[in-house]
Amino acid sequence: MTMQSPEKPSAAPVRKPLNLIQAINEAMREELLRDPNVLVFGEDVGKRGGVFLATEGLQAEFGNKRVFDTPLSEASIVGAAVGMCIRGLRPVAEIQFADYLYPGFDQIVSQAAKIRYRSGGGFYCPMVIRTPSGGGVRGGNHHSQSPEAYFTHTPGLKVVMPSTPYDAKGLLKEAIRLDDPVMFFEPKRLYRSFKEDVPTEDYTIPFGKAAIRMEGSDITLIGYGGVMPDVIKAAEALKAEGIQPEVIDLRTLIPWDREAVLASVAKTGRVVLISEAPRTSNFMGEVAYVIQEELFDQMLAPVVQVAGFDTPYPYALDKVYLPGPNRILRAAAKSLGY
Amino acid sequence: MFEAFTNQPIRLIGEDGSRTQPFELDLSVDELLQIHRDMIRARVCDERLIPILRQGKTSFYAQSTGMEATQIGIAWGVKKKHDWFWPYYRDNGLLLTLGMPMGRWIAQLLGSNEDVCKGRQMPQHFSDPENHIASICSAIGSHIAPAAGTAIAQKYLGTDEITVCTFGEGATSEGDWHAGVNMASANKAPCLFICENNQYAISLNVKDQTNSKNIAVKGHAYGIPGFYVDGQDVLAVRAVVKQAAEYIRAGNGSVLIECLTYRIGTHSSSDDDSRYRSKDEVESWRAQDPLVRFERFLEKEGILPAREEIEAYYGSVLAEFEEALQKSDASGYPTWEILFDDVYSDLPDHLAQQALYLREENL
Numbered sequence: 001m002t003m004q005s006p007e008k009p010s011a012a013p014v015r016k017p018l019n020l021i022q023a024i025n026e027a028m029r030e031e032l033l034r035d036p037n038v039l040v041f042g043e044d045v046g047k048r049g050g051v052f053l054a055t056e057g058l059q060a061e062f063g064n065k066r067v068f069d070t071p072l073s074e075a076s077i078v079g080a081a082v083g084m085c086i087r088g089l090r091p092v093a094e095i096q097f098a099d100y101l102y103p104g105f106d107q108i109v110s111q112a113a114k115i116r117y118r119s120g121g122g123f124y125c126p127m128v129i130r131t132p133s134g135g136g137v138r139g140g141n142h143h144s145q146s147p148e149a150y151f152t153h154t155p156g157l158k159v160v161m162p163s164t165p166y167d168a169k170g171l172l173k174e175a176i177r178l179d180d181p182v183m184f185f186e187p188k189r190l191y192r193s194f195k196e197d198v199p200t201e202d203y204t205i206p207f208g209k210a211a212i213r214m215e216g217s218d219i220t221l222i223g224y225g226g227v228m229p230d231v232i233k234a235a236e237a238l239k240a241e242g243i244q245p246e247v248i249d250l251r252t253l254i255p256w257d258r259e260a261v262l263a264s265v266a267k268t269g270r271v272v273l274i275s276e277a278p279r280t281s282n283f284m285g286e287v288a289y290v291i292q293e294e295l296f297d298q299m300l301a302p303v304v305q306v307a308g309f310d311t312p313y314p315y316a317l318d319k320v321y322l323p324g325p326n327r328i329l330r331a332a333a334k335s336l337g338y
Numbered sequence: 339m340f341e342a343f344t345n346q347p348i349r350l351i352g353e354d355g356s357r358t359q360p361f362e363l364d365l366s367v368d369e370l371l372q373i374h375r376d377m378i379r380a381r382v383c384d385e386r387l388i389p390i391l392r393q394g395k396t397s398f399y400a401q402s403t404g405m406e407a408t409q410i411g412i413a414w415g416v417k418k419k420h421d422w423f424w425p426y427y428r429d430n431g432l433l434l435t436l437g438m439p440m441g442r443w444i445a446q447l448l449g450s451n452e453d454v455c456k457g458r459q460m461p462q463h464f465s466d467p468e469n470h471i472a473s474i475c476s477a478i479g480s481h482i483a484p485a486a487g488t489a490i491a492q493k494y495l496g497t498d499e500i501t502v503c504t505f506g507e508g509a510t511s512e513g514d515w516h517a518g519v520n521m522a523s524a525n526k527a528p529c530l531f532i533c534e535n536n537q538y539a540i541s542l543n544v545k546d547q548t549n550s551k552n553i554a555v556k557g558h559a560y561g562i563p564g565f566y567v568d569g570q571d572v573l574a575v576r577a578v579v580k581q582a583a584e585y586i587r588a589g590n591g592s593v594l595i596e597c598l599t600y601r602i603g604t605h606s607s608s609d610d611d612s613r614y615r616s617k618d619e620v621e622s623w624r625a626q627d628p629l630v631r632f633e634r635f636l637e638k639e640g641i642l643p644a645r646e647e648i649e650a651y652y653g654s655v656l657a658e659f660e661e662a663l664q665k666s667d668a669s670g671y672p673t674w675e676i677l678f679d680d681v682y683s684d685l686p687d688h689l690a691q692q693a694l695y696l697r698e699e700n701l
Contacts, residue, residue, distance in 0.1 A: 039494065065494060075514050076521035079483020080490055083501075086472055087422065087491035106514065110477040111484055119465035119473040120456040121680040155681050179683040208686060255686035 015197035020190050023165035023198055024054050024130070027172035028092060030202065032062050035090060038176060040067045042077055042094030042130075051096055052132055052191055074104030078129060082111045085125040092176060098133035098185060099142045105150070112181040113156030125181040128172070133161065134226040134276055135308075135322055136189030140315035146225075146277035146308065151183045152253050152286070158207055159253040161185040161225035165196050167251055170205030177204065187226030194229075210257035212264070216244035219332055220264040222287065223274035224250040227323055231274050234328035243336065253283050258290055265291055269300035270335040276322050279307035301338035304331045340578050342563035343555060347598050348578055349568040353626060355634025363573075367641050373414060373572060374636060374643075375651055377406040377629050380431030382655040383440065384603075387447065391607050395667065396447045398461045401603030402430040407628030408534050408597040410435050411575025416502055416530075416583055422470040422492070424485035424503040427462040428534070428601070432504065437469045441662040451669040456676055479505065479512030482531070486518045489527035489592070500528040500586045507553055507596075508539025519594070523560040526591035530582055533594070534569065536601040541614035553596040562592045569597030570628040573635070600626070674700055 018026065031038050040058055042050075046069040049056030059067040070077050074095055081091040095101050101108065108129065116124040135144035152159050158180050162168040168186070175182040213228070214235050223231040228249050235245040246264050250256055265271045271291060273284040288303040306323040314321055340348050352358045365373070380402065387399045402409060409431035418436050425432055434443060442454060446464050449457035455465050455473070465473035472488070475481055485503030492499045509515050510533060522529040533553045537544045550556055557564025563585070567578045575597055582593040600623040604611040611620070636642035643651075678685060678693045685693070 071517075071520055071524050073517040073521065076483040076486060076517040079480070079514065079518060080487030080521055083424070083472075083484035083487025083489070084491040084494075085487075086484065087488045087495070089491045089494065091487075103513075106477055106480055107483060110475055110480050114475075115473050116682075117680045118455060118458050118463065118475070119467070119680075120454050120458060122454055122465050122467040123473055124683065158682070255688060258687055 014200040016200060017195040018165045018169070018198045019192050019195045020162070020165045020168050020186070021052055021054050021192060023169035024172055024186060025056060025058070026198070027169045027176070028055065028058060029061070031092070031173055031176045032058065032066055037088060038066075038090045038092060039084065040092045040094070041070050043070060043072055043096050045069060045094050050094060052188065054130070054186075055094065074100050074102075075107050078104035078107035079111060081127045081129070082107060082115065082125055085127050086123050090126045090176060092128045092130060095129055095131040097139075097143050098131040098147050099145045101129075101131060101147060108151070108157070108181070108183070109154045113154045116180075117156060124179055126179045128175045128182045128184050130172070130184045130186060132188035132191070133185035134187045134189060135313055135318050136226060138315065138318060141313045144313040144318065146275070148183070148185055148253060149277055149281055149283045152283045156181065157254060158182045159185070160207065160251070161187060161253065162251060163187060163190060163225055163228035163249055166198050167205060167211065169198055170203050171207070171251065173202075174204040174207060178207070185225065189226050190229070205251070207252040208255035208257055209251070210260040211249045211251055212246065212260065213249050214245060214247035216246040216268070218244045218268055219270040219272065219335055220246045220248060220261075220268045221272050221274060221328065221332070222248045222250065222261060222284075224253065225275070227274050227276050230323065230325050231328060234325040234332065237325060237329060238332060245332070256287070261287060261291065262294055265295055266298055269298060272304045272306060272328065272331045272335055274306045274323055274328055276308045278310045279305065280310050282307050301335040304335045306331045340565060340581055342557065342565055344566050347566050347568040348574050349571050350574040350577060351571045351631060351635045353631055355631060355638045370636065370639075370641060371643065373410060373576075374632060376410045376413070376435045377431070377572065377632060378648070378651060379655050380406050380410060380434055381629060382652060383434060383443070383659060384430055386656065386659050388607075390447070390663070396449075396461045398607055399447065400428045400462055400606040401601065402428050404602035404623060404628065405534060405536055405569070405599045406431050407572035407632065408569035408575055408599045411572040411597070412502065412504065412532060412579050414572075414576040415579025416500070419469055421499050421583070422472070422488050422501045424472045424481040424488065424501065425464075425474060426481070426505050426509070426534075427474050427476070428506070429504055430462075433464055433466070433471060436471065438464065438466045438471065440658055441666060442466065444659070444662045445666040445669070448666050450666045450671055452666045456679070457672040479509040479514040479518075481505075482509065482512075482515045482518030483521060484518075485531075486522035486525070486527055486529055489522055489529035490525050492528055493525070498587050500530055500583055502530045502532065504532045504534055506539060507533055507535040507537070507544045507547055508542065509533075510553055510556060511547055519560050519562075519592070522592040523562050526589070528586045529592040530579070530586055531592065531594045532579070533596040534599060535596050536599050538601065538605065538615070540605045540609060541611075552598075554594060557594040560594075562594055564594045564596065567595060567597050569599030570626055570631060572628060572632050599628075
């Protein structure tokens, strides 16, 4: 699979092939080396190296003061991160599955997200909450959810979901350096699904800049996170039929790249929005709203959305639930045939 | 040294002001008189807020009258501007004694332009970085785990600071309380948890809040000492807090203190306490006024200032209050221009667009 990122240096001196979880591991390792105020912690992140091995080797390299296991409590993992920020540290907390964010939800939305605003800028939270998200690994209901919309709805949080190793590393390093709390959702079904060459020298990717994965002029397909490989597959199928799709990977949801989206949709006049979160109040609803507000008279077809269904996540039917290439193609056909 | 897990609250001064046991007083006369003045200062500010509320200058106020011994005692047992604090909303006396200027305190209650929180928080949700006072959040108990985190950071940084986290007894029912105390304890973090048990969480009496015989015994569950203290005795509170702070600074991990006290006023300016507690009960606690008890002690020690001198001090605090109030009011109130500040470290596009919209609306 080839998914090129726009910022990728063309003549990077050294690169090595990494999968997404290795890229995340490298990002944390490099930031731990760079800044003594960075700490990594969560359930099982120390000796075990994380249940997906995202933190593998970090405790051995940096010791158990920099990388440590916590009691099994999402509220105290997130809450402690807030308190560490107040005293000048830059915590990177792992929540084992995005489905487990809920016991820590109040700490995220009441404390982390709001403390800068409510203290008039006196205190703030330069923290990252990393968490494996989404379905496709036969994890069932409590290991497959996509809760990003809860957090995009909370002012004060930045929300990220990469889909490539290169992006994962650059965005995580940026997240660790930002002075805002960042919800960093990792599409776990892409953790080990492919490798790409990632530069070994230091780089970051700014938030709010989408990646154009494929350039085209007939229809815009917009997605983020775990759905991106299927979006690319669908786009390639369209291409084989002589249609020129443009593919946009949002990469960051708060902030999101209105400019890139509007420029593309203004060019194509047709758009399909793809995500795997339940459809109602899905973040893509906001994207659709902005498109219709700004480009209503330039559209050749209504905005079409492909999403998860408004059901809890089903174990046995996860292939039915997730928007695969066929559903994306059907949506594209609806738009093209309008 | 005081013992943890006593059946009776630790007390140094009886209600008549006499020493309940022989003890060496490690405070100078000047310090004792300053504690007295700090208690008066908190009382005056607290009582003066009610007419301010009736004038509509603020929308909410939760009185702390009756809790001065607990709050001023805590402030005198820690290192101001050195230790860090995660307080709760009713900590008026604590914050004023830790060094929060009266003007800053009033400005937050008014939400005026002098408010360091820029009028974002409901009254009494203070924030004072200069005095290491973290921002107060309304969600009860949500500051417990952050306090544990601040203490973990202090341990990591190798300072000899401690974190002090205060809360009412109602907070001890919240999941976050248990998560946070456990987190601090498991990390041997330098965290001092102090329950200001004023016996009511709005209308719910502590007996209906928990089946534990008191709050201090909950320390057993987390492997940390739990001290049960008479919260109407400023010297006892100060002494136990000081002992706990020294124990924590020596690297022994966290401590829980319960100060048994009582709020004479209602839960807040919106509350009607006659629905859930009797006049007799309130009056019996009014008779145990911690300020009066401390004055009796000073009198027995032969150092209580003359009544005229005390009255003059009341007058000077009132004058300071009125001056600060007028200054804060005169500074004006926030306008739409600051709505989008401090949401993030930068102004993302979507907020810039909304700011532009609001600017056009206000031109």
